[in-house]
Amino acid sequence: MALSTKYINREISWLSFNDRVLQEAADPAVPLFERIRFIGIFSNNLDEFFRVRVATVRRMVEYGKDEETLLGNFTPQELHDEINNVVFLQQEKTQKVLHDILKEMESEGIFMVNEKQLTHSQGIFVRKYFHQKVLPNLVPIMLSKDRKFPYLxxxxxxxxxxxxxxxxxxxFSYALIRIPSRSVPRFLVLPEVGKKKYWMMLDDVIRYCLNDIFPIFNYDKFEAYTLKVTRDAELDIDDDISKSFIEKMEASLKQRKKGTPVRLIHDEEIPADLMEFIMKKMKIDDIEKTQPGGRYHNQKDFMDFPEIGKKRHYYQKLPPIPHKDLYSHESILKKMRKKDIMLHYPYQSFSHFIDLLREAAIDPKVVEIGITIYRVADSSKVMNALxxxxxxxxxxxxxxxxxxRFDEESNIYWSNKLQEEGALVINGIPGLKVHSKLLLIKREEKNGYRNYAYVxxxxxxxxxxxxxxxDGLLTGDPRIANEVALVFELFRQPFQGYPFDYLVVSPFHMRDFFCRMIDREIELAKEGKPAYMILKMNSIIDVGMMDKLYEASKAGVKIRLIIRGIYGLKTDDEELSKNIEAISIVDKYLEHSRILLFGNGGDERIFISSADWMPRNINRRIEVACPIFSNEIKEELRQMLKIQLKDNSKARILNNDLSNKYNRQEIEARFRAQEDYYNYIKQQHHITMKIYHNPRCAKSREGLKYLEERGYEIQVVNYMRDGISVDELRTIMKRTHLTVDELIRKQEQLYKEQYKNKELSDDEWLTVLSENPRLLQRPIVLNGNRGVLAQPPNEIDRIV
Structure with missing residues (x-):
């Protein structure tokens, strides 16, 4: 039988999360072109869900295994049926939302056209584009009863x-054409007509030119219907001991590409004879695996929809805020010796981390670097620095x-590349995934070697x-950095015991540690003292940890949860969870940080972690949670949690009926956590840029615009109107390291007529510049005790 109904099923909870994504697409308050991007995110999420989770449920149905691990009152077959029902309703909703978005685009003068709606001139443009860009990438395959059906x-x-x-x-005849959206953009923007903009799907470009694809056949009617297959993404890893793990992974990845079909989505208008032919040739006899839909599939491509909208159709760009302690061209390791530093992405720039790696790479006193890699960018600056x-x-x-998952091929490539260059590459630990996010830098210093770390x-x-x-912590604190070094020893020699006094490492003692933290709150509650915790993570579905939270709730501990994705607790139960409140925030950024705060009798303890509270994280992965010792950083994280709990714009209440109602709607004032936290970080790390500005100068206007676009607080000095003193000029020289000669605009007519070839002292030149400010180079930008002549404007980055 299934596990107790005091939990919400994992798959059903995940579908509720994806419905929150769809809510963003449906919300008219979200900028128009961001809404269509959310359609793409929803579709991409659903694809992965079918490849992984639905495939697993189907195996349960087919083999009758793992039924005892299901949460909620479901058998595997009942769960599979419920997933299909929910997905069907969500797909219907998606089509309606997309229709509404396209209608709103039309009201903005942006029109989607199909192959039947093209004007004569548009048709000429499309056919020319087809022959130049699309046709070379097409491989049409003729189908017949006698031939083997092609692999989809x-x-x-x-x-x-x-x-x-x-x-x-x-x-008649049948044929199959793969839409080449990897080599050709999925969307074609047509020439504007007056103030109207037009675009069409690549699918319809191909439909318009079908007669050009099959010219040798004597047919005059062409019909084309979209279909897409989703396959089981489970890897079946060979146990042949004569092969390396990389060889086994490469072989299993090839097999994945031929995985069992989990879902076949098709245009609901497809003729019955053609659909029957395809199902028979693909050996799909289970109608549950087929799903009728609209005219276009692979809506994940909407994530890359062309930027043809106006500024108001997109989120306001929030430029990353430079960390107040990390200046360009200054040693980050030196800063880490003095204090801990926390970076909050994307509110602050990841380039700080890249700068740290680059510094370590060239510092002659750095002897060793260690890092854990789970996912990296295609052209990874991290890997290049290594x-x-x-x-x-x-x-x-x-x-x-x-x-x-889904980054295996990239990671195999980088493993081989790094080994070729001479790195020691460790491909995980048998039976465990390495999911922790760690960097270790070992440096030779006066008193011996010292460790620096990033968690x-x-x-x-x-x-x-x-x-x-x-969030990422940069630290030179030996309590943390030395234990990060221990984790790397664990990677090298995994079967020895390692004592951790500060880091919390799974699968060894993370469960026990956080259960003890919860027990401490339970004791405080029973003593009548304040007892509380605030837990932020992506998912919580581990039965043991959920039961512990139920126990704490019953004891009177106030529990507030911020869970972006899967959530297995029942929060509307008066007996089980009357002291538990939970919200989920879905907004422009994907909430991914894990922050755990425990009241601890007034001496709050705060941790950041790579782990969610799921069985895989706690039992089968190397994960690391790290205590925060810095009071300044504690306050930044405390404010993040406070701001998120206050959200009533993008936060939904997590309750038993999975209705995704918005949080705190009774409050008239609007609070939006991501923008509010950006503004908080901006205030905490604010930088006032002082620009000596001549409004009539194009270069000066460019410099001012550069500052404005990056969100800096700006002090504008109109020196042409207000004048500039000799002392100010001396300050400019000191902070920019420019000579008097470099401050002079020698192309000015005044200079050529009155001062060219004159031999004046520095003091005399400063007086001339003060009396004739038009001769001063511009714009000059100062940041504290640093300054630069901002030509070109990105020179400003040197003083940030």
């Missing part, structure tokens, strides 16, 4: 084509997790760091 790639969209004669409909470190003679240890909640991926809300 996972997550690719295809056009199933029926060719026939209008006068003789009984004579390669540079190897070439600079550093000992580099890289723990690459080959089983990072984070998110991947070392400069791409996702722009859209994932994560």
């Amino acid at each position: 790639r996972d997550r690719s969209a295809y056009l199933a084509v029926k060719l026939s004669k209008k006068q003789k409909p009984g004579k 390669l540079n470190a190897i070439r600079n003679g550093k000992k580099v240890t890289v723990v690459v997790e080959l089983q990072a 984070g909640t998110g991947n070392f991926h400069e791409g996702t760091a722009n859209v994932y809300a994560d």
